[in-house]
Amino acid sequence: MMERPVAEITIREAVARGLREALDRDDRVFLMGEDIGRYEGSYAVTRGFLADYGPDRVRDTPIAESVIVGSAIGAAMGGLRPVVEVMTINFMLLAMDQVVNHAAKLRYMSNGQFSIPLTIRTVTGGGGQLGATHSQSLEGWFASVPGLKVVAPSTPYDALGLLRSAVADDNPVIYAEHALLYGVRGEVPDDWYDVPIGSAAVRRAGKDVTIVASSRMARFAEEAAAALMEKSGHEAEVIDLRTLRPLDTGTIVESARKTGRVVVVDEAWRTGGFAGEIVSTVQEEAFDDLDGPVVRVSGANLPAPYSRKLEAAVYPSPERILQAIERNFGL
Amino acid sequence: MNLQRPQAIEFYRQMLLIRRFEEASSRLYMQGKIRGFLHLYIGQEAVAVGAIPALNADDYVVSHYRDHGHALARGMDPKVIMAELCGKVTGSSGGKGGSMHLFDSSRNFMGGYGIVGGQLPIAVGLALAVKYLEQGRVVMCFFGDGAVNQGEFHESLNLASLWKLPVLFFLENNLYGMGTHVDRTHAGGRDIYLTAESYKVPAAQIDGMDVVGVREATTEALARVRDGGGPVFLEAMTYRFRGHSLADPEEYRDESEVTAWRGRDPIEWFGELAVEGGLLSDADVEEIAEEVAASVRESIQFAENSAEPRLDTVYENLYG
Ligand SMILES: Cc1ncc(C[n+]2csc(CCOP(=O)(O)OP(=O)(O)O)c2C)c(N)n1
Ligand SMILES: [Mg+2]
Numbered sequence: 001m002m003e004r005p006v007a008e009i010t011i012r013e014a015v016a017r018g019l020r021e022a023l024d025r026d027d028r029v030f031l032m033g034e035d036i037g038r039y040e041g042s043y044a045v046t047r048g049f050l051a052d053y054g055p056d057r058v059r060d061t062p063i064a065e066s067v068i069v070g071s072a073i074g075a076a077m078g079g080l081r082p083v084v085e086v087m088t089i090n091f092m093l094l095a096m097d098q099v100v101n102h103a104a105k106l107r108y109m110s111n112g113q114f115s116i117p118l119t120i121r122t123v124t125g126g127g128g129q130l131g132a133t134h135s136q137s138l139e140g141w142f143a144s145v146p147g148l149k150v151v152a153p154s155t156p157y158d159a160l161g162l163l164r165s166a167v168a169d170d171n172p173v174i175y176a177e178h179a180l181l182y183g184v185r186g187e188v189p190d191d192w193y194d195v196p197i198g199s200a201a202v203r204r205a206g207k208d209v210t211i212v213a214s215s216r217m218a219r220f221a222e223e224a225a226a227a228l229m230e231k232s233g234h235e236a237e238v239i240d241l242r243t244l245r246p247l248d249t250g251t252i253v254e255s256a257r258k259t260g261r262v263v264v265v266d267e268a269w270r271t272g273g274f275a276g277e278i279v280s281t282v283q284e285e286a287f288d289d290l291d292g293p294v295v296r297v298s299g300a301n302l303p304a305p306y307s308r309k310l311e312a313a314v315y316p317s318p319e320r321i322l323q324a325i326e327r328n329f330g331l
Numbered sequence: 332m333n334l335q336r337p338q339a340i341e342f343y344r345q346m347l348l349i350r351r352f353e354e355a356s357s358r359l360y361m362q363g364k365i366r367g368f369l370h371l372y373i374g375q376e377a378v379a380v381g382a383i384p385a386l387n388a389d390d391y392v393v394s395h396y397r398d399h400g401h402a403l404a405r406g407m408d409p410k411v412i413m414a415e416l417c418g419k420v421t422g423s424s425g426g427k428g429g430s431m432h433l434f435d436s437s438r439n440f441m442g443g444y445g446i447v448g449g450q451l452p453i454a455v456g457l458a459l460a461v462k463y464l465e466q467g468r469v470v471m472c473f474f475g476d477g478a479v480n481q482g483e484f485h486e487s488l489n490l491a492s493l494w495k496l497p498v499l500f501f502l503e504n505n506l507y508g509m510g511t512h513v514d515r516t517h518a519g520g521r522d523i524y525l526t527a528e529s530y531k532v533p534a535a536q537i538d539g540m541d542v543v544g545v546r547e548a549t550t551e552a553l554a555r556v557r558d559g560g561g562p563v564f565l566e567a568m569t570y571r572f573r574g575h576s577l578a579d580p581e582e583y584r585d586e587s588e589v590t591a592w593r594g595r596d597p598i599e600w601f602g603e604l605a606v607e608g609g610l611l612s613d614a615d616v617e618e619i620a621e622e623v624a625a626s627v628r629e630s631i632q633f634a635e636n637s638a639e640p641r642l643d644t645v646y647e648n649l650y651g
Binding site: 098102 | 428435456459464482486488504648651
């Protein structure tokens with residue numbers, strides 16, 4: 001077999017490539033959002049798009065999140081396949097009615113008469129010293145809503161593969177890009193592939209402890225696993241969820257049964273956070289194989305403070321993950 | 332409008348169908364056969380019947396939770412609606428939608444929306460698809476006076492006007508949002524249509540109790556929307572004769588106000604006018620009444636004889 005060509009690109013480039021492909025492959029796809037056209041994207045993902053695709057397919061909108069998402073729902077009901085950019089996940093709160101009351105429910109309430117093939121790209125995560133209103137990780141909230149799908153890639157390969165799946169999906173998909181991962185580089189094949197929604201990735205195999213995480217926390221988990229190996233020779237298995245809904249419980253539970261020790265890392269607030277869902281799933285399905293309680297390393301129960309020193313105190317870090325493993329499991 | 336006999340028969344028949352259908356549904360509600368919220372349209376029939384049949388078959392209709400009248404005027408089968416109200420498998424959504432969430436994709440009846448104002452952005456998006464696909468269709472979107480204070484209303488008017496989208500915004504101003512009079516909720520007073528003008532959307536206020544006038548204004552507005560100049564806004568002044576829903580104790584309206592509006596009953600008014608003008612005979616009126624009664628009876632029998640949904644359908648159609 002021929003060696004397949006592989007390019008090293010950033011997550012930003014992977015998302016842009018996926019969007020261009022979607023626009024090229026299907027006339028029904030169009031992009032819509034604040035400052036995605038003339039300004040070329042607040043995170044510079046849609047650079048050159050307006051020039052290449054024109055204002056009908058790359059639409060700058062007013063700052064009005066509810067009608068951005070709501071009109072995308074309507075356009076989807078009317079036969080299009082919109083890909084919307086909501087500048088950051090914090091602003092999704094202004095579109096909550098459309099996302100939760102309408103996008104998630106119209107297929108069910110109409111008993112399948114209508115479907116909503118809609119992708120909502122948005123930017124999640126803190127750590128950039130943007131203060132409390134601009135530093136939230138709310139994807140876990142959306143993951144609790146039946147009718148939605150939620151994905152959060154952490155590599156260029158997954159960013160492209162999941163975007164392909166999201167755009168092809170006939171359901172509303174929330175596609176959360178982490179603000180601090182856009183520059184992450186990785187290999188992406190030139191050949192077509194996709195990453196199915198609902199499948200987690202085992203980033204690193206190990207027998208002593210399982211670390212479950214997503215998005216930027218999955219990268220922290222890998223760092224913590226490397227540090228654990230270096231320090232004590234123990235092997236951590238790292239699971240990158242990639243999709244929060246539908247959750248790949250099979251991969252998580254299988255690993256939990258194998259290692260008997262599980263740490264869940266979540267950038268979001270500890271109370272009511274998505275990490276709790278994973279903890280529950282593990283104890284329900286793998287209780288007899290566990291050596292001890294499933295542990296959370298979550299964001300602090302606080303609005304994100306601005307100061308660099310204070311901000312660093314509220315988010316999980318590779319060090320905190322390592323400490324949690326050592327303290328709870330004596331590894 | 333030079334009203335002809337066939338048109339007069341249709342106006343009368345459709346309005347009466349809505350009236351009798353809803354009276355019947357309210358009886359079923361009292362018998363516990365319909366549960367949840369039931370918002371009756373009684374009193375406002377001239378708006379739906381004046382407006383909706385003026386559309387083409389491929390145009391879109393977007394409604395809110397007070398949607399039975401809109402659905403019937405769009406030609407939805409009364410049997411299927413009644414079955415949905417009764418939560419039966421033969422209902423429009425197999426019992427998953429309920430009164431506030433009626434849908435009929437075969438008639439481009441795009442829903443029943445239970446969240447005040449939530450349907451407006453969706454209507455704008457349908458119009459965006461129409462324009463993008465160059466379909467030449469129009470989206471007719473209904474909402475109440477309560478919806479106009481929502482942010483979604485203003486976001487929608489702005490975007491539809493900015494992008495010149497083919498929406499006919501149809502406000503049914505029945506003076507109340509649940510128990511609160513519009514004078515106590517809207518800074519612009521009763522002339523809500525003036526708000527639309529600030530978004531450069533041409534707007535007019537019309538008599539919502541006069542089915543002929545509603546049809547005339549709608550026809551003119553639709554022509555204008557189809558011209559491609561962007562949305563148009565109509566405010567129909569109307570009144571609901573019954574409570575907000577069947578759970579409403581109705582303690583907030585003056586008896587005299589209710590009586591005055593009932594004196595302008597759109598069906599009685601039109602019936603008398605049409606008989607006086609020689610468009611309908613007394614025999615016509617009787618015949619239509621019988622036809623409507625039969626259709627309503629049939630819808631009840633259909634709903635009552637239909638099965639409940641199977642339990643294993645509960646997870647169906649969450650995802651596609
Ligand atoms: C966002 C939201 N807030 C409150 C309600 C509860 N509610 C249902 S109908 C209604 C009144 C709406 O009045 P209006 O828009 O004038 O319509 P009408 O009932 O008069 O037809 C209210 C407050 C709701 N369904 N949605
Ligand atoms: Mg009202």
